[in-house]
Amino acid sequence: MPQTLSVIKADVGGYVGHSAMHPEVLGVGQEALVRAVQSGLLIDGHAASCGDDLFLIMSHERGENDEPIHKLAWDTFVAGTDVAKRLRLYGAGQDLLVDAFSGNIRGAGPGSAELELEERPSEPVVVYLGDKTSAGSFNLPLYKMFADPFNTAGLVIAEALHAGFAFEVHDVKEHRKIVLNTPEEAYDLLVFIGSPARYAIKRVVARATGEVAAVSSTDKLSLIAGRYVGKDDPAAIVRCQGVFPAVGEVLEPFTTAWTVEGFMRGSHYGPWMPTAQAQATPSRFDGPPRVVALGFQLAEGKLVGPRDMFDDPGFDNARAEANRVADYLRKHGPFEPHRLPLDEMEYTTMPAVAAKLGDRWAEI
Ligand code: F6R
Ligand code: MG
Numbered sequence: 001m002p003q004t005l006s007v008i009k010a011d012v013g014g015y016v017g018h019s020a021m022h023p024e025v026l027g028v029g030q031e032a033l034v035r036a037v038q039s040g041l042l043i044d045g046h047a048a049s050c051g052d053d054l055f056l057i058m059s060h061e062r063g064e065n066d067e068p069i070h071k072l073a074w075d076t077f078v079a080g081t082d083v084a085k086r087l088r089l090y091g092a093g094q095d096l097l098v099d100a101f102s103g104n105i106r107g108a109g110p111g112s113a114e115l116e117l118e119e120r121p122s123e124p125v126v127v128y129l130g131d132k133t134s135a136g137s138f139n140l141p142l143y144k145m146f147a148d149p150f151n152t153a154g155l156v157i158a159e160a161l162h163a164g165f166a167f168e169v170h171d172v173k174e175h176r177k178i179v180l181n182t183p184e185e186a187y188d189l190l191v192f193i194g195s196p197a198r199y200a201i202k203r204v205v206a207r208a209t210g211e212v213a214a215v216s217s218t219d220k221l222s223l224i225a226g227r228y229v230g231k232d233d234p235a236a237i238v239r240c241q242g243v244f245p246a247v248g249e250v251l252e253p254f255t256t257a258w259t260v261e262g263f264m265r266g267s268h269y270g271p272w273m274p275t276a277q278a279q280a281t282p283s284r285f286d287g288p289p290r291v292v293a294l295g296f297q298l299a300e301g302k303l304v305g306p307r308d309m310f311d312d313p314g315f316d317n318a319r320a321e322a323n324r325v326a327d328y329l330r331k332h333g334p335f336e337p338h339r340l341p342l343d344e345m346e347y348t349t350m351p352a353v354a355a356k357l358g359d360r361w362a363e364i
């Protein structure tokens, strides 16, 4: 029986402002998952936070897009929202865009990444949690993990990886997808994934075995809601070792603090800082954007872990780099390229301001 790993996440209220999660909200998440294990719905579950987002990491045998699993996540977010409302947390229920659950979490606000696997004798996985950034931010790190031999030595010297990987890319605006194979179609792939606001890597498959190596959430809140409702802080799941890159190869892309969309008001470029879970509390200018890596060994679906993978001095330089880049970009204030380009601002708070001044413009 194949197992499924589902990561479903939502911002149901921040503490303080949008900076972190109140322990009681995280507690609601963890308790709900424990009950779901007791009832037999889940094999195992772990609730985690990154900034103001609640991530439910769930292991089960029900496949992707399973209604009871999605309902469990939805009900848990609703229960977290109730706590957030009682504590007057900020933006309670922010990501729950519909009044009632109707079978699937997709299109309802929360983000999801789900991966089916036949568990190997030893199955290391890394779950990435992002905050103050956007769907598509994993494009660059996923490319480096699975297609860049300067990052992943195994692509060159390990027979199992030599066949390369297939990338499923989603066009989040036109709702279409394409699969491109690396290494031979790497240049074609980069044409698209180099624009992460429009094209996001949904899935990576090992060509040697056809197994899914990685998935990421590609849900775009603003495109669902038709207006700015906060950023779609993304999640990703990556399998490691054997036909997949080693754990160290999967973490290596985050030794650089890549520039991503998000930061203050979801309207700025900023450096993506890899941190331990305890430091995933974006405060300065509501940032810099954060990424946490939780490592697990699966044992018949049990989540042995997590290990807090960025809680390591090996990432100190990336954190220092992120602070330097943030200092530099912040000096630009309201100017590009710190502020997002105009077409991206369409999905932020700007249209309302522009509309107000609409009839003040005169022909030149
Ligand atoms: C970014 C984010 C924050 C808020 C900002 C304003 O993803 O969540 O930067 O956009 O704090 O928040 P509101 O509009 O809720 O006052
Ligand atoms: Mg928030």
Ligand code: MG
Pocket (backbone or CB within 6 Å): 011, 051, 052, 053, 131, 132, 233
């Ligand atoms: Mg958030």
